[in-house]
Structure formats: structure tokens, C-alpha cells
Amino acid sequence: MKDQIKIEASTLEEAFQQASAKLQCSINDLDIKILQQPSKGLLGIGKKNAIILVRCKSEEEKQPETQLPEIPVEKEEKEIFDTFYQESKDLHAIAKEVETDINDLFRGMCFKLEPVKVEPYDDGTLLIEFNGEDAALLIGKEGYRYKALSYMLFNWINPKYGLQIRLEIANFLNSQEEMIANYLKPLIEKIQIEGKGQTRVLDGVLVQIALKQLRQAFPDKYVAIREKDGGKYVIVNEFKKN
Structure with a gap:
């Protein structure tokens, strides 16, 4: 077996290209093991590069129609936010869906957070609560990160459901x-x-x-x-x- 090398890059595509150049081997002839999927994180926090372990296949291993490992399409925040059903739902059902997707978004990030809670605040507003050891990191200096997160969440929820949001992070608001x-x-x-x-x-x-x-x-x-x-x-x- 030929020697393996480890490659780290912003995306899997970049990692494959770097490996191909370093090994002087066609991408189709690479034996690739993905060690870490890339992640953009949120607001610049929790970003992860793609990491692969790769080698050039031997002549015996090469196949005429080698298939590359499937590259999962990274879900950006906007894409995650667009997965909701289109039909009308009551406020509690909407709150539950929003809660599930926000928790999914933060689950892969390097924050020590309690499960995010979402519930109706009034007839036209959702209360979104973040708590936990690292919750203060989402506030930022003078609340700038809080404002950015609030803006992002509003621009997802308001166009979808016509609702306002009240974002509470570690009792900050x-x-x-x-x-x-x-x-x-x-x-x-x-x-x-x-x-x-x-x-x-x-x-x-x-x-x-x-x-x-x-x-x-x-x-x-x-x-x-x-x-x-x-x-x-x-x-x-x-x-x-x-």
C-alpha cells in the first residue's frame, strides 16, 4: 500500500485538488478517507476545515469507472432555514419546528449550550432562549454578535411565517x-x-x-x-x- 498523506482545506473539493497535485495522481485514482467534514460555523464561530487521509491507488486497484466518494452538500444557515413545510401551522407547531432546526444548527458547533427553547411569546412573536456555559459567547462585545444572530433569525422566521422574534441569550435582553x-x-x-x-x-x-x-x-x-x-x-x- 502506498503511503497516505493528510490534507486539510476549507472544502472537500479543495482538499481533493491539493491531494491530486501533491501525489501527482488523478482525482479519480485517489483512495480517500474523510476524517472531518467541513463546517462554516455560525457568525464565524465553530468553523471547521475538511480533513482527508488520501493515497494514490495501485494499478491493481484502479477501475475504469471509479466513483468518487459522495460529497455532502454543506447546508448553510439559509438552506437549513428553508426546509420548513409551506402549509399553514399553528404557533405552537411553528415554535416546535423552529426549536428543532435551531438545535440541529448548533449541535455540531463547539459551544456548551443547553437545548435551545422556542415558544410563543404573544400572538405574533416567538421567544427564542439560549442558555448554557458558552451562551455569553453568542452575545459578543456590546451585543454586536447578539444583534447579528437576531438579524439572521428574524430574516429566516419573518418571511416564512410573518412572525417577530424575541431573542434571549443568558438573560441578556x-x-x-x-x-x-x-x-x-x-x-x-x-x-x-x-x-x-x-x-x-x-x-x-x-x-x-x-x-x-x-x-x-x-x-x-x-x-x-x-x-x-x-x-x-x-x-x-x-x-x-x-
């Missing part, structure tokens, strides 16, 4: 909402007296939470996000009169 609510209390009192006001510059997901809470507090006023010198804040004012 709840604690941020409580913090902003405490910060906004004196500001809301000031706006009730003066008719207008604005928040300080807020980071990451905080500006979206403040926007939501101020719109709930002042449904008849103009509430919007403004940006200055790279920072974002929320303003509250009267609607302009024609």
Missing part, C-alpha cells in the same frame, strides 16, 4: 431592558413636562431597546434614532404640523 428602563425614567418625566428630549449616545442593541420603550411611552410623539459622530441616540419630539 431582559437585563438590558431593565437597565434602559431605569435610565429612561427621569428622561420620560422630563419629556412629559417639556414635550421633547433625547437620550445619551447608546451602544449596540441598547439604542433599539430605548427606541422601543420610548415609542411605547409616547405613542403620539415623533420618536426616532439619530446619529452624530458615529454614535446613535434617540430623540422624542412633537410631530411637525403642516
Whole structure:
């Protein structure tokens, strides 16, 4: 048996090509053992390269119609998200399907997570909960990774089912909402007296939470996000009169 070599590459196709070049052997004449399937991970985390153990077949082993090992088509997040049935389902059935597929997505990744829970939050919203030892890694600095994951999940669930999502990771959203609510209390009192006001510059997901809470507090006023010198804040004012 000829010597085997180990090849690591981003995809199986690249690994096969590298092996063919190094062994100076046609891909059809390679004896390939796949040690690790490639994975893109999620948001750049948990990415895995393809790893193969390969050798050139001897003359006796070569067959006129050698078949390459089947290369599984890697399921990207969007492809996984598109596997749901098209027919209408009740909210609890949708929640169960979403829960199953999110858990399938994270099962092969290097996170220590409890099973993800998905349940109806209200008639138009799904509550998605991540907990576990590594859950905080999904939040990221200033909540940027949280925001990216929330965006990805929303762009899967909303077009499919017309539902909103509430993403809770290790109680992050709840604690941020409580913090902003405490910060906004004196500001809301000031706006009730003066008719207008604005928040300080807020980071990451905080500006979206403040926007939501101020719109709930002042449904008849103009509430919007403004940006200055790279920072974002929320303003509250009267609607302009024609």
C-alpha cells in the first residue's frame, strides 16, 4: 500500500485538488478517507476545515469507472432555514419546528449550550432562549454578535411565517431592558413636562431597546434614532404640523 498523506482545506473539493497535485495522481485514482467534514460555523464561530487521509491507488486497484466518494452538500444557515413545510401551522407547531432546526444548527458547533427553547411569546412573536456555559459567547462585545444572530433569525422566521422574534441569550435582553428602563425614567418625566428630549449616545442593541420603550411611552410623539459622530441616540419630539 502506498503511503497516505493528510490534507486539510476549507472544502472537500479543495482538499481533493491539493491531494491530486501533491501525489501527482488523478482525482479519480485517489483512495480517500474523510476524517472531518467541513463546517462554516455560525457568525464565524465553530468553523471547521475538511480533513482527508488520501493515497494514490495501485494499478491493481484502479477501475475504469471509479466513483468518487459522495460529497455532502454543506447546508448553510439559509438552506437549513428553508426546509420548513409551506402549509399553514399553528404557533405552537411553528415554535416546535423552529426549536428543532435551531438545535440541529448548533449541535455540531463547539459551544456548551443547553437545548435551545422556542415558544410563543404573544400572538405574533416567538421567544427564542439560549442558555448554557458558552451562551455569553453568542452575545459578543456590546451585543454586536447578539444583534447579528437576531438579524439572521428574524430574516429566516419573518418571511416564512410573518412572525417577530424575541431573542434571549443568558438573560441578556431582559437585563438590558431593565437597565434602559431605569435610565429612561427621569428622561420620560422630563419629556412629559417639556414635550421633547433625547437620550445619551447608546451602544449596540441598547439604542433599539430605548427606541422601543420610548415609542411605547409616547405613542403620539415623533420618536426616532439619530446619529452624530458615529454614535446613535434617540430623540422624542412633537410631530411637525403642516
